[in-house]
Amino acid sequence: MSVDTLDQGRSDSAAPVAPAIELIGVSKSFGPVQANKDISMTVAKGAIHGIVGENGAGKSTLMSILYGFYKADAGEIKINGVKTEITDSHAAIAAGIGMVHQHFMLVEPFTVLENVIMGAEDGPLLRPSLAKARKVLTQLAKEYELDVDPDAIVGDLSVGFQQRVEILKALYREADILILDEPTGVLTPAEADHLFRILENLKAQGKTIVLITHKLREIMAITDTVSVMRRGQMTATVPTAETSPSQLADLMVGRHVLLEVEKGAPNPGEVLLEVKNLSATDFQGVEKLKSISFNLRAGEILGVAGVAGNGQTDLLEILGGISPATAGEVRVKGEPIDLSKKASAALRRERGIGHVPEDRHQRGLVMPFQTWENTAFGYHNKPEFSGPMGLANQKAMLADAKEKIEKFDIRPTSPFLPASSYSGGNQQKIVIAREIENNPDVLLVGQPTRGVDIGAIEFIHKQIIALRDSGKAVLLVSVELEEILALSDRIIVMFDGVIQGERTPENTNEQELGMLMAGMNPEGTS
């Protein structure tokens, strides 16, 4: 199956090679929402084709149609020039399509081998399949730099290796076309680079790759052609060499956007937040934070960089009063705060700590709540929202919601819609409006622009900087290095529960931060 006589790269040979994927007039709607509108797209064989677009632009729907999760309302799909009905994922696999989902579809207590053969067993007995898979895996590992221990338990592997298992699963099923949905979201820069090398190797062997991402840098680095989606439509398909990140961003949003954040020099004042030897152990006895210390001043944004799961979440939750610490001390404006189990988020808010949580769907918002209920969430016991006899002052809550909707340009503007009916960007604006307008001294911000459209990112960044300029302290946790570099006045990098290094954005770059994030210490001390 790995035989391919074609030369790699953009071969403009006259030989009439049918494109790997051809979509003609594909449409799909969910109720009143048109997720895909008359989409036509061609992906050349042996190419890496990027698809970019904001959240909700229809990228995932399109790929789900290609992989047989949804059936298109109209249009046709040709695979290698042959019209193909993809009714379910079995049909997709039979057509040579493999998919690496954003959230892995792996059985964690199973070994790599068991995961790989799952659903592709040859007979009722496992042994022959496992033996065959072991051979194939050894071969694939050599060919593509895809080394994984076949007998390792998947749950014990790092995220980067788990992703390789997903790719191996697709290749074991003899996929010629590989779709990757946001593959680098959970990877360190080094792991991402390795992934890209794997993709280049796959391409060299004639595989076709479709890469869905919202990171323009990746598109520029690795793709041959790129398609831009906006509001369910394919707005452009261009050779990557002939475009630029800012042009792509404009195409995604439909207007000119500033990718660079404009901000003045910081004017740091007194120390507002003082963290000393903070440690935390989870209920399984795993050390999540190992004696962390740092200071945060008024008028300053301190960025916390790191791959997800290296203690940043625990740091935010301890400071936000959600979970207890096991040791250490935290002072706000010089006064210690309660780090025991008795602490609560309500007490933190009284002490002037606001919190934009990393997960707005599960924490920051109550999804079925209407906006006027969500804009008071966590502050609902404040005197202005309280009526007599335990009643809520719903009039005041509503008036307050209307104010925030206006000031933060939350759309749609009705205060009576449940949070679930807003776009990611507008949901995040509800959270940010609530936390900023309650005038905290210290604002904890986790992943402020995750799943947020580019237009709203610009707005949210401006709000965070405005808060800094008004003399507040901001602790910014983000896995997006670009965001950390653009917003922070100082940067600390977390790895495995310790602060691996501290830098200023002027004196560092993504490479150096990436090494710190991977637990290495470039050029000595920090």
Next chain:
Amino acid sequence: MNKGLPKWADVLLIPVLSLLLALFVSGLVVLFIGRDPIEAVKVMVQGAFGKYGIGYTLYYTTNFIFTGLAVAVAFHARLFNIGGEGQAGLGGVGVALVLLSFNWPNWVVALIAASIGAAIFGAAWAAIPAYLQAKRGSHIVITTIMFNLIGSALINYLLVGPMQAPGMVPETPGFPEAAALPTLHDVFAVFGIAFDKNAPANVSIFIALAALVFVYILIWKTRIGYEIRAFGHSEKAAVYAGISPLKITMIAMLVSGALAGLMAINTVMGEAERLVLDSVQGAGFVGIAVALMGRSHPVGVLLAAFLFGILYQGGGELSFAMGIPREMIVVIQALVIMFTGSLENIVRMPVEKLFLRFNKGGA
């Protein structure tokens, strides 16, 4: 997900269609045992709404309002209180202890005291599973079921032991005469309206109606209600907002248990006027169906409780008048619970599709 569905269809059309479907299948069951389903409907309606029946229908409705509300309140905190049966039973113990401890001069004072006793005992019986859930993560469905059994055994013991009236019958002595609640016959007589004298429906129904209003205000107008709903939708979000899961679990279950316990003023104080074995008679479980069908909203609970009141009374009439065995009536009631509760999607999905097509055609 149900974006295509207008609210009236969601709260009205789907339950009504589910109900019709359940009645249709019930009709098949009646046909199957060789009786006339049309005749059966007639008997049921007459049995439930007739001169003698309505007083029983309203009596059952009162029970189901209390137990339905109990399940509904807990459900807003995403706690599945299956323990209404036990909590209502213990409520009866509370009523009996209060009424037997003192020679009550008149029924108003007795009713207030008995209500407090019923509520406290019901709440206490819910408090233990609630605490175990909040502190130890013991699943409340399991613990409340177990507490139904424990409660039933406890009441058996009390009725053949410490609280037993002289004699061989497992029941308490009768309550003081003056503590007897006025029946609806007495109430309506004041206004000159005739009402069956023997029907058990009594003034407790007004307490049930007040409880409906209370629950509405509690859940939608108070800060505690806001916290209960937030916790019910997402515990993680509640913790983020500084809402204590322990506090909300306890409050929701205490209110829930108190409401279930209050049912005893209707049955134990209003009807039997003594505590007897099995005074709850499954009303605790019917409350689950009532809350599900009523969407945990007081208005829905009222309508669903009335429907189940009709089914209970009409069903009893059915076995009496047509000789349909009692077990078959239970089958019919179970069908209604099944179709309106757990099988709701059978109706929901086609209706949603229909609305989508209709909306598209209109657009």
